[in-house]
Structures are given as structure tokens and as C-alpha cells.
Amino acid sequence: MRQKYNYSKELKRPITFGNVDMNKAVENGAMLKCAGFMRKQTERYKTKKVQLEKDEYPSFDGKGIKFFTFTPKEKKEKYPAMIYYHGGGFMFPIQKFMMNSSVSYCERLGIKVFLPEYRISLEDSCDTIIEDCYHMLKYVFENAERLGVDKGRVLVYGDSAGGCLAESVTLLNRDRENYHLRGQMLVYPVCDNESEKYASVKNYKDAVWSEKANETMWKTYLKRGTKNIAYVVPIKSDLKNLPPAYIEPQEIDILRDEAVAYADKLKAAGVAVEVNIIPGSYHGFDSDFRSSLVKQVYEKRYQVINRMLI
Incomplete structure (x- = not known):
């Protein structure tokens, strides 16, 4: 069967969400069951490449939020650090790919990676999710000495919906404690709930992350309302005095143009x-x-992260 879009031949053929009725899956509980399955996979994750630990930090309401810490095998008193906000449409928990990616950054760059399992939109509000993410940042900075983190060399990283959360966290940080962040790495980030105004949405509506899936994502994320839409949808905010950013949109993706606009x-x-x-x-x-293109892209990311944290 011929592919609809001209994807790189260096990549494996993708699976699209275009034919999935995600609204129905949210309503009938199928998405929540899927999230539970993903959590079980993550719990079983093991690696010999770096030191992997699991712990909890307190969120704004006292709720203990699980997080994973990836530490290089080379022992140091303090490490540069990345706080990684994972993707998944705000609806899914950490997946194996995010664990693999965290290991890669930790091992290659010699940095600590913190990966929080923030609450998800199937069960909680967007404001709760953002506060969970912010309090991971707060926890790292306020416990830096015990965690072995160099407070002068910390950045935030997010992919997809996690990119949006990384953006939200930088805004909250600027307006609250204003901890020193060296940068923000945003990979195919979600940036705007008014996606229909971007050409890439119509051009690639049936691509891997489809127009319908995107609509369900925002409907679910915003369904409980918010106290401040400018933190939830960062492109609606004043973006002054934020840390330097690396933004990586994908060519064949409905989110491409909103990432460029951000x-x-x-x-x-x-x-x-x-x-x-x-x-x-x-x-x-x-x-x-395994893709040569993906390896090239990771090499570029390594360079950028290394430059930000020097």
C-alpha cells in the first residue's frame, strides 16, 4: 500500500492515529486501560547502561508524584541535569521510548535526567498536571545538593505534549521562584489549542499524529477548565525573559507550523x-x-544540550 506522505526512506513506516476514534476511547475507558498497561511496562524497565532509581516528590497538594532518575556510572559530586517532561497527548504516562531516550542522554552526555510521572488528563485537570511538572523543577532545585545536581547547569526538555509542559514550566518558573535554567529543548512540541489556523494541520491531517487525535487531546486536557489559559497554552503568553530554546518541528506533522509560530x-x-x-x-x-536519520538527529541534540549546559 502506497504511503500518503513522503516520509524519509531512512525511517520505518509509521502507524497513524488517523483512523482511531480517540473520543470514543476516552469515553469508554479504553484509553485509561491503555495507560495502565503502559505504566506496567515502565515499572518493569531495566538498564545496565546507567543507574536507574525510582522515588517520589511532593506536588502542590501534597500528592506524591513518582519520578525516575537516570545517573551516569561515572561518579561525580555534582552533575548537570535535564528535567524531561514526556509526551503522550497529556493522556498517556511514560512509555518505554522515553525511558530509552533518557538513558541515551544520560549515558552520552554525563548528565542526570529526571523523568516525572505527572498525573494525566484522563483523570486530572490541566492545572494539576502543570503544577506536578513545575514541582518537579522546584524539587530538583531545592534538593540539588542531596540529588547531586549542579544548580547552575539545568535545562528542561519536552517532546510533543511534554514540550507544551516544558514551555508551561518555564513560564511558571519565570513568574515564581525564577530558578536559573540554561535552556529549553522542545521536540515536536504542542504549542497552541487553536491548531486549525495552521496550514500543516490540513496538509498532514492524517499523518502519525492526526488532526482528530489532536482535537481529542485538547478537548480532554481542557475539559475541567483552567485558572490561567496563558500557562496552559504557552503561545498565548508574554514570552519575554525565558531561557534559550532549541525547537525541533518535524516536517510531516500537523504540529510543525505551530512550533515555528512559537x-x-x-x-x-x-x-x-x-x-x-x-x-x-x-x-x-x-x-x-536504529535509523541513520534518528542517529544524526540525536547527535545534533547532544551538541545543543552540551552547549547549553557548558
């Missing part, structure tokens, strides 16, 4: 931004670790 707004606000659109790539393409 980058443009950051630049207009005086923030240093690097945009890197990956030709022939699709949403979630970087889970294909």
Missing part, C-alpha cells in the same frame, strides 16, 4: 532560538533508534 514569538520577545525542522520526519520518529 519560535517566532520567542524571537520577537528577545529570546535566543534555534529551529531545526527535520526533513521527511514524522511525529515520534525518534523512537526508531
